């Protein structure tokens with residue numbers, strides 16, 4: 001497969017220069033290397049600029065409510081574990097409006113890959129602070145600057161026992177491609193938080209801002225060492241990108257016994273009569 005095999009016919013409505021283009025290119029390259037057909041993939045999203053991604057990639061997709069991508073993705077994977085299920089979501093969508101789903105789907109550990117386009121702002125709604133906005137950043141809604149400490153996605157995921165925690169940068173496409181592939185190949189919930197400059201509304205966290213801070217995690221980091229992972233995730237001056245943590249953990253399919261059974265999508269429902277159940281709702 002080639003990246004262009006995943007081109008969609010939909011016109012792209014992102015601003016020129018948006019970091020989302022880098023994430024899109026990395027995702028298409030990763031899917032090409034994975035070698036699966038578009039029909040074997042499911043992209044799931046909620047609402048936001050990041051959540052438009054499934055429109056711009058040729059694959060099955062489900063575009064649902066703001067913050068609600070994760071339960072839909074987990075349910076689809078449980079029903080049809082042959083599908084490769086990938087969520088493309090924003091920092092607001094995943095950590096704010098969908099924060100509770102984020103916490104409990106890490107615990108649930110269904111085998112899905114979650115790519116968070118972390119532009120540290122609400123892009124679609126034109127520039128309000130998001131859960132990951134820097135303190136002091138001024139917006140139209142926060143004219144005196146953000147006063148809250150940011151939500152720490154990597155540390156939160158590690159504290160909840162997430163089996164794969166990574167961070168990428170939209171301008172480091174080949175590096176991000178490798179992270180996405182590693183996340184897809186990990187069995188269980190995998191988180192890839194991606195720094196994604198929003199050139200129209202985030203005038204603080206620009207390409208130049210990230211270039212001064214982002215660095216690649218070197219081979220000296222042992223991604224199986226959770227204490228070392230937590231120390232990396234806690235860095236605030238320099239910002240590490242790479243696989244922060246990777247470790248085996250029983251997935252939902254293994255814990256529930258579903259992995260040993262035929263997938264729900266293949267179940268024989270010819271003898272199932274749902275009318276009595278529906279009657280309860282009349």
Ligand SMILES: Cc1ncc(C[n+]2csc(CCOP(=O)(O)OP(=O)(O)O)c2C)c(N)n1
Nearest residue numbers: 048049050066090091092093121122123124
């Ligand atoms: C429940 C709900 N709350 C608020 C909104 C309005 N809304 C739509 S997108 C959005 C913010 C999106 O920000 P983010 O998830 O970071 O995505 P981005 O556009 O930055 O990629 C908001 C607040 C909504 N659609 N539904």
Ligand code: SF4
Nearest residue numbers: 015018049123198199
């Ligand atoms: S508003 Fe920001 S996040 Fe949305 S498309 Fe434009 S640059 Fe990208």
Ligand SMILES: [Mg+2]
Nearest residue numbers: 090091121123
């Ligand atoms: Mg955002």
